[in-house]
Amino acid sequence: xxxxxxxxPDAETVYxxxxxxRQGPMSRRALYESIRAGRLxxxxxxxxxxxxxxxxxxGDHPDLVADLRPAVPDTPFETPETHPTESLADQTAVTxxxxxxxxxxxxxxxxDDRLDGIFSSLVEQSWDYLQEHRFASHIDEVFLGAVxxxxxxxxxxxxxxSSDGENHxxxxxxxxxxxxxxxxxxxxxxxxxxxxxxxxxxxxxxxYGEKMANAGxxxxxxxxxxxxxxxxxxxxxxxxxxxxxxxxxxxxxxxLFLNIDDYxxxxxxxDHARLSEHLASCxxxxxxxxxxxxxx
Amino acid sequence: MFNFITKFAHxxxxxxxKDEIMVGEIVRAMARRGCPSIGxxxxxxxxxxxxxxxxxxxxxxxxxxxDRRTGSGMVSEALLGSKxxxxxxxxxxxxxxxxxxxxxxxxxxxxxxxxxxxxxGVKLNHELNSVFASRTQIIEIGHYVGRGVEGVDALGVFLNxxxxxxxxxxxxxxxx
Numbered sequence: 001x002x003x004x005x006x007x008x009p010d011a012e013t014v015y016x017x018x019x020x021x022r023q024g025p026m027s028r029r030a031l032y033e034s035i036r037a038g039r040l041x042x043x044x045x046x047x048x049x050x051x052x053x054x055x056x057x058x059g060d061h062p063d064l065v066a067d068l069r070p071a072v073p074d075t076p077f078e079t080p081e082t083h084p085t086e087s088l089a090d091q092t093a094v095t096x097x098x099x100x101x102x103x104x105x106x107x108x109x110x111x112d113d114r115l116d117g118i119f120s121s122l123v124e125q126s127w128d129y130l131q132e133h134r135f136a137s138h139i140d141e142v143f144l145g146a147v148x149x150x151x152x153x154x155x156x157x158x159x160x161x162s163s164d165g166e167n168h169x170x171x172x173x174x175x176x177x178x179x180x181x182x183x184x185x186x187x188x189x190x191x192x193x194x195x196x197x198x199x200x201x202x203x204x205x206x207x208y209g210e211k212m213a214n215a216g217x218x219x220x221x222x223x224x225x226x227x228x229x230x231x232x233x234x235x236x237x238x239x240x241x242x243x244x245x246x247x248x249x250x251x252x253x254x255x256l257f258l259n260i261d262d263y264x265x266x267x268x269x270x271d272h273a274r275l276s277e278h279l280a281s282c283x284x285x286x287x288x289x290x291x292x293x294x295x296x
Numbered sequence: 297m298f299n300f301i302t303k304f305a306h307x308x309x310x311x312x313x314k315d316e317i318m319v320g321e322i323v324r325a326m327a328r329r330g331c332p333s334i335g336x337x338x339x340x341x342x343x344x345x346x347x348x349x350x351x352x353x354x355x356x357x358x359x360x361x362x363d364r365r366t367g368s369g370m371v372s373e374a375l376l377g378s379k380x381x382x383x384x385x386x387x388x389x390x391x392x393x394x395x396x397x398x399x400x401x402x403x404x405x406x407x408x409x410x411x412x413x414x415x416x417g418v419k420l421n422h423e424l425n426s427v428f429a430s431r432t433q434i435i436e437i438g439h440y441v442g443r444g445v446e447g448v449d450a451l452g453v454f455l456n457x458x459x460x461x462x463x464x465x466x467x468x469x470x471x472x
Contacts, residue, residue: 020391123391123392124391127391138334138335141333141334141335141336142332142333142334142348144333144336145323145326145327145332145333145345146327146332148320148323148324148333149323149324149327152320152321152323152324153324157313157317157320158316158317158319158320158321158323159313159316159317160313160316161316161319161320161336161338161343162338163336163338168336172320173313175442264332267350268332268348268350270327270332272327
């Protein structure tokens with residue numbers, strides 16, 4: 001089996017998979033030196049860009065390091081008796097020259113290693129696929145946690161957390177000044193196919209509320225909420241007003257669509273600073289609106 | 297359409313929200329540890345959050361369950377404080393498991409059947425490719441909530457210590 005588009009000897013584009021752990025990127029020269037030094041077995045799997053989505057066994061691709069070998073063989077890598085670089089076809093050719101008796105132990109071991117390697121890569125690949133599906137399904141919870149962390153960093157405390165299976169609801173309070181922030185999140189691309197086509201999208205409602213001393217203000221907010229109810233569907237940027245007679249809070253809320261990929265990377269790295277800034281801008285705008293409309 | 301305010305329980309007093317405040321601080325403490333939340337299960341008095349420990353070479357995930365026991369009322373808080381049970385569960389996941397593992401772990405499961413849930417004790421369990429260790433402790437929420445940075449730091453130390461202890465119990469069950 002030969003490889004096409006081999007990278008330059010010192011280009012660090014090769015990955016290897018050893019004992020369940022991925023190592024790299026490394027150059028082909030570094031890979032060859034590791035094999036020569038006995039740090040890397042040729043039964044290990046490797047990957048480079050020209051292999052696409054496949055991993056391959058080092059021993060099946062002698063051309064991977066052929067141009068790096070010295071003129072005179074100096075390592076077991078080139079020794080015919082224990083040639084670990086033989087492909088399955090090569091092994092068949094070697095054993096067919098043996099007239100009788102069992103296969104040489106070294107050949108059996110190599111074949112055993114090769115099949116073990118394939119099995120391991122199948123299992124490994126299956127976990128990668130499963131992880132991809134899991135990431136698509138639980139990224140909304142990752143984002144929810146990021147919203148909690150960013151809002152706490154802005155000086156608020158979480159005081160309510162609930163979910164109805166489709167939406168997540170969060171309520172925060174600034175314990176120093178009593179202002180509140182409410183967030184409703186709905187993941188719009190919960191399956192892998194939708195996420196791959198559209199990206200990770202979420203519908204969000206962000207609200208800012210303050211306690212009103214005057215009950216009339218709350219009633220006025222409730223009337224405004226009734227008017228909001230006549231709006232056919234929520235569109236980004238439309239500010240609605242809501243009031244809560246029980247607690248005396250009046251809220252200004254806005255609908256947004258968010259791209260979760262802007263905040264959470266596939267390796268779960270989260271840009272809390274960016275999220276904090278975006279939430280702060282919402283709170284700032286809503287606070288101005290609320291105070292302008294319901295100034296007491 | 298907009299009236300999602302009604303979705304909240306509207307706790308009359310802040311003391312009723314202490315467990316939620318604690319949950320928020322737990323989420324932030326775990327985020328600082330590099331562990332994102334991947335599951336929320338919130339009830340009236342019981343909150344369970346799952347965190348992915350993807351940067352940890354040993355653990356796969358950690359569950360934190362906070363179960364409020366006292367202090368939601370003014371009298372009980374004054375008399376007993378805000379006590380809760382906090383259960384930390386750590387999970388090790390092996391990418392391959394075979395029948396021998398299941399037989400071996402079955403013995404542990406059988407032993408657990410007769411083991412009373414002693415507070416502070418570590419209990420092992422398994423499901424398919426996962427092995428779990430958990431420990432339940434009674435905590436005073438007031439030690440961590442409403443004490444500013446000092447409380448937040450104490451919570452971080454508490455979580456880190458508990459998770460490290462469970463990780464050590466699980467280390468023998470992690471395959472290479």
